[in-house]
Amino acid sequence: MLKLDIVREATRLTRSGQLVEATALLQRMLRGEHTPDIAAHTTQRSTATKRKPPIIDAKPNVTATRSPRRTVRPPLDLAKNLPGLGLGGPLRRAPPSMADIVPDGTRFVEGSYGNAAGSRTYRLFIPSGYHGQAIPLVIMLHGCTQSPEDFAAGTRMNFIAEEQTCFVAYPAQRAEANHAKCWNWFRPADQQRGGGEPSLIAGITRQIMRDHSVDPQRVYIAGLSAGAAAAAVMGSTYGDLYAAVGIHSGLACGAATDLPSALVAMKQGGGPEAMPAKGPPVPTIIFHGDRDKTVHSKNGDRIVRQSIGGTSTTAKVQRGRVPRGHAYTRTVHVDAGGRGVLEHWEIHGAGHAWSGGSPAGSYTDPDGPDATREMLRFFLEH
DSSP states (O other), X not given: OOOHHXXXXXXXXXXXXXXXXXXXXXXXXXXXXXXXXXXXXXXXXOOOOOOOOOBOOOOOOOOOOOOOTTSOOOOOBGGGGSOOOSOOOOSSOOOOOHHHHSOTTOEEEEEEEEETTEEXXXXXXXXTTOSSSOEEEEEEEOOTTXXXXXXXXXXXXXXXXXXXXXXXEEEOOOTTTSTTOOOOTTOGGGSSTTSHHHHHHHHHHXXXXXXXXXXXXXXXXXXXXXXXXXXXXXXXXXXXTOSEEEEXXXXXXXXXXXXXXXXXXXXXXXXXXXXXXXXXXXXXXXXXXXXXXXXXXXXXXXXXXXXXXXXXXXXXXXXXXXXXXXXXXXXXXXXXXXXXXXXXXXXXXXXXXXXXXXXXXXXXXXXXXXXXXXXXXXHHTO
């Protein structure tokens, strides 16, 4: 149960730079454990030095050893303090080979874009079938600690895009913006059109559209974890730019506006109802594991409500199972014209990882339905 006095105290600790203390207090509250007397704490101001902004992302646990209190601790990683996912594997791994990233005969080029909000680099996949004709573009936003190369290898989006002759772009978060390279989905300044990280992602999209022959009616965006939450922001704020959105294990736009609300949203599924989309609903496909202990699966339901908005739809439910893998429930929301405007894939028994992904990349679950193929199929229907 949420306790307003504890949330207020956590907010005060955050503003004073005591992020470790704020996180510990909120986690004790969310687990239902006894919390220290807040009134007593408000009279005792710590002299702890300020630390770097926290990582607020949905990613698997890793086992870590706490440093002694007297030593300088590394920047706070909130995800490490959340319940484990049982996915295993080290946080640091060898980078994938190019054979895991792109098919033979294709290109994976580098680019960069900057504006008043800063600058970001990106990688762009160019399929072998591109000869100057207008083709679709998919923007892929990685999760915490990932790189464009890692995300490309894990999702194998380039291989499916080669089959369908699509561009795929992978913007890269800078460590200077977030020390674990998470997209800052929880900050109000990064939830607005025309500024912050949304303006950089939109700028990369438009730059690619200027530099290459892109079909402007077939531009899409997707992400995992923090990248999925950022993709939800882009769908809400730049619905005129993107024809459809893919959200894997993410949160709705506006689900959080600061550290305390981000932790609550990740653990319990949203805080206040997420902000409505600015404009007509953008077709959306959602994947979420029902055993996700980092970002609660209720967040998927929040995204459904936000994405549909006031549109009248009829839900059609299909159940299935991947051979020797996870069962799933696929709910398709169809509008009055018979068009599927939203798909929600709930993957039973799955934790927090890209469904159907390759072990060549991090945070993947090969036993789930192929999220990459299904996302691209959904995108090309819109």
